[in-house]
Amino acid sequence: MKRDRSLIGWLAAPAVIYLVLVYALPLLWLLARSITGPEGITFALFRDFFADPFSWRVIGNTMRIAGLVTLVCLLVGYPVAFALARAKGMRQVVLLAAIILPLSVGVVVKAFAWQVVLRRDGVVSQFLVGIGVWSEPQRLLFTETGLVIGAANVFLPFMILPIYSVVKLIDPRLMEAGATLGVGPLRRFFRILLPLTLPGVVSGIAFVFSLAVSMFVIPSLLIGDRFQTLATLTGRSFLLMRNEALGSVTATVLLVLAVMIVLLSSLLARRAARFS
Amino acid sequence: MVLPLSDAATGGTRIAPLLEESGDIEMSQLGPVLNRRRFAAALGAGTFVLASPGIVRAQTREIVIGGAASHKPWFETHIQAAFERKFRCRLTFEGTRSLVNLEKMQKNKDRPYISVVQMDDPVMILAVREGLLEPITATKAPNLARLKPGTVHMDGMWANYLQPWQGIAFNSNVLRTPPASWNDMFEGRFRSRIIVPSLQNTEGLPNIFMMAHLVTGKPMAEAYKDIDAAFAGFRRLKPNLLTAYSQMPQAFSLMEQGEAHMIVGALSSFGMQRRLDGAPVGMVAPREGIFPVPSGIAVVKGGPHQDLAFAYVNELLGAEVQNRIVPPTFALPTNLDATIPPGMPSGVTVHPIDWAFVAENRAAWVQRWDREMAL
Numbered sequence: 001m002k003r004d005r006s007l008i009g010w011l012a013a014p015a016v017i018y019l020v021l022v023y024a025l026p027l028l029w030l031l032a033r034s035i036t037g038p039e040g041i042t043f044a045l046f047r048d049f050f051a052d053p054f055s056w057r058v059i060g061n062t063m064r065i066a067g068l069v070t071l072v073c074l075l076v077g078y079p080v081a082f083a084l085a086r087a088k089g090m091r092q093v094v095l096l097a098a099i100i101l102p103l104s105v106g107v108v109v110k111a112f113a114w115q116v117v118l119r120r121d122g123v124v125s126q127f128l129v130g131i132g133v134w135s136e137p138q139r140l141l142f143t144e145t146g147l148v149i150g151a152a153n154v155f156l157p158f159m160i161l162p163i164y165s166v167v168k169l170i171d172p173r174l175m176e177a178g179a180t181l182g183v184g185p186l187r188r189f190f191r192i193l194l195p196l197t198l199p200g201v202v203s204g205i206a207f208v209f210s211l212a213v214s215m216f217v218i219p220s221l222l223i224g225d226r227f228q229t230l231a232t233l234t235g236r237s238f239l240l241m242r243n244e245a246l247g248s249v250t251a252t253v254l255l256v257l258a259v260m261i262v263l264l265s266s267l268l269a270r271r272a273a274r275f276s
Numbered sequence: 277m278v279l280p281l282s283d284a285a286t287g288g289t290r291i292a293p294l295l296e297e298s299g300d301i302e303m304s305q306l307g308p309v310l311n312r313r314r315f316a317a318a319l320g321a322g323t324f325v326l327a328s329p330g331i332v333r334a335q336t337r338e339i340v341i342g343g344a345a346s347h348k349p350w351f352e353t354h355i356q357a358a359f360e361r362k363f364r365c366r367l368t369f370e371g372t373r374s375l376v377n378l379e380k381m382q383k384n385k386d387r388p389y390i391s392v393v394q395m396d397d398p399v400m401i402l403a404v405r406e407g408l409l410e411p412i413t414a415t416k417a418p419n420l421a422r423l424k425p426g427t428v429h430m431d432g433m434w435a436n437y438l439q440p441w442q443g444i445a446f447n448s449n450v451l452r453t454p455p456a457s458w459n460d461m462f463e464g465r466f467r468s469r470i471i472v473p474s475l476q477n478t479e480g481l482p483n484i485f486m487m488a489h490l491v492t493g494k495p496m497a498e499a500y501k502d503i504d505a506a507f508a509g510f511r512r513l514k515p516n517l518l519t520a521y522s523q524m525p526q527a528f529s530l531m532e533q534g535e536a537h538m539i540v541g542a543l544s545s546f547g548m549q550r551r552l553d554g555a556p557v558g559m560v561a562p563r564e565g566i567f568p569v570p571s572g573i574a575v576v577k578g579g580p581h582q583d584l585a586f587a588y589v590n591e592l593l594g595a596e597v598q599n600r601i602v603p604p605t606f607a608l609p610t611n612l613d614a615t616i617p618p619g620m621p622s623g624v625t626v627h628p629i630d631w632a633f634v635a636e637n638r639a640a641w642v643q644r645w646d647r648e649m650a651l
Contacts, residue, residue: 119535142519224519225474226651240375240476
């Protein structure tokens with residue numbers, strides 16, 4: 001039995017080798033580059049980076065946008081995941097298709113489509129003027145709001161699907177049992193449903209946050225080069241400014257921040273589940 | 277050396293003797309008996325079969341051209357098929373930004389895969405500094421001798437095959453009266469309606485000099501190094517600035533759809549092509565003058581098929597090809613024998629650009645832009 005298990009472990013070998021070659025080694029090179037100077041190992045690059053107020057602004061931009069995109073995806077995606085899990089037959093097929101099919105459309109295509117939608121005469125502006133929220137057409141393109149809306153649309157399926165996979169395992173009778181015991185709807189949600197769905201929520205947050213914190217094409221097209229994030233600064237450093245040192249530093253900072261946030265959210269979710 | 281047509285397909289000249297040697301004809305005359313002649317024939321045929329992949333490869337020699345993404349349409353229409361037919365080879369055009377092409381050359385310095393680069397002059401300076409280019413000589417590209425003065429740079433490291441110009445593009449449906457001055461971009465009616473090229477793009481850099489000229493009021497030759505004045509101009513433009521583009525098609529799309537009204541510092545080669553395509557785009561040379569945006573071409577040192585690379589460069593420097601590509605690109609030719617098409621701006625000052633100054637300071641300007649022009 002033990003031998004079988006060790007043999008089964010080898011099934012992961014191709015994927016491990018692939019990831020080591022195309023991901024881990026280049027990543028190590030990147031990390032090494034960020035602490036290597038002409039005179040050997042140095043943290044001067046990081047010191048210079050963090051000493052520059054502009055770097056903090058870029059970090060702030062990155063975290064704020066990624067956080068907002070994740071929040072919007074969670075608020076929109078959470079109820080959708082329930083609708084999807086509780087739907088049956090054709091309705092579920094249609095809902096699933098509506099969520100999964102957009103994944104087959106490239107990010108660039110979506111970003112260009114959002115450019116049209118977010119224009120001054122785009123449908124969002126027309127709608128908001130139509131219902132009286134705005135008195136005159138306004139532009140959302142090249143604004144942070146437009147970026148969050150466009151990015152949330154692209155990443156929404158990555159929030160819905162993990163939550164859906166957890167929700168569909170929850171026995172609906174649990175809520176009924178709570179109700180028969182006299183627990184109100186809000187309390188039932190916070191004491192029963194939310195704790196049970198937390199693993200899916202954490203996975204969704206981890207997915208969406210990691211994607212949003214490192215997005216490059218979407219901000220380039222929806223907000224332009226007057227709004228720098230760590231990812232766009234990294235891309236520019238390598239591709240345009242030919243400043244590998246800065247690019248390695250920004251990439252490392254981005255990686256550390258993303259990993260920290262994902263780990264932290266996972267830790268908080270576990271604690272919350274235990275507490276509830 | 278220019279590759280003559282007859283020598284271009286060396287594989288082709290080998291095929292005929294091999295066919296004769298293969299003995300197919302002899303085989304048909306022979307009976308089914310295995311003899312020495314038939315054995316030799318079969319051996320010859322076998323050799324031909326085994327060698328044929330190499331021959332096919334030799335027939336379809338391929339070179340990669342690293343150029344601007346926006347050049348691809350005219351490259352495909354006016355260059356590719358004709359060159360491939362003439363030199364019996366295949367051209368692959370990798371369209372991207374000049375700095376990305378430079379990166380590709382630098383990363384593959386030991387084993388270059390790009391044979392020719394078509395890049396902006398300031399990026400050519402960087403490529404020369406890194407020893408990435410092979411000098412062009414009149415022996416290898418005879419048309420080099422027929423170029424206008426000032427279009428062959430750094431002892432032939434690169435040459436200009438076109439000179440597009442930079443002015444103001446505008447939406448002709450929105451602006452019935454074309455802008456007459458670069459100062460028009462500051463007018464209140466253009467709030468959030470102006471697009472400029474990013475300083476990441478080469479065509480973004482002349483705006484610095486025009487800003488310095490407009491803000492100081494001094495002649496261009498005196499003003500262009502006053503970078504503080506230039507950034508004061510950019511800051512003044514902020515309320516009117518919709519965005520600074522890094523993708524030119526995106527910028528033109530926004531203008532054509534009415535979101536933007538003007539692109540200040542637009543390239544004639546793109547703007548006038550869009551007008552030709554039926555888009556509501558006008559292109560003007562404002563009264564303060566325009567900037568030439570020389571398009572450089574160079575051979576990559578150690579790149580594949582150097583003979584084809586020089587042949588390609590020679591073609592683009594020649595009057596015949598320039599006469600074909602000048603009208604659709606709305607640029608000025610650089611070959612003295614090429615014809616300047618009608619409709620090009622005349623009587624307007626063309627401000628030369630000090631690209632060495634640009635190359636020295638570009639990174640600092642981009643950093644300053646990030647800080648001072650952020651949303």
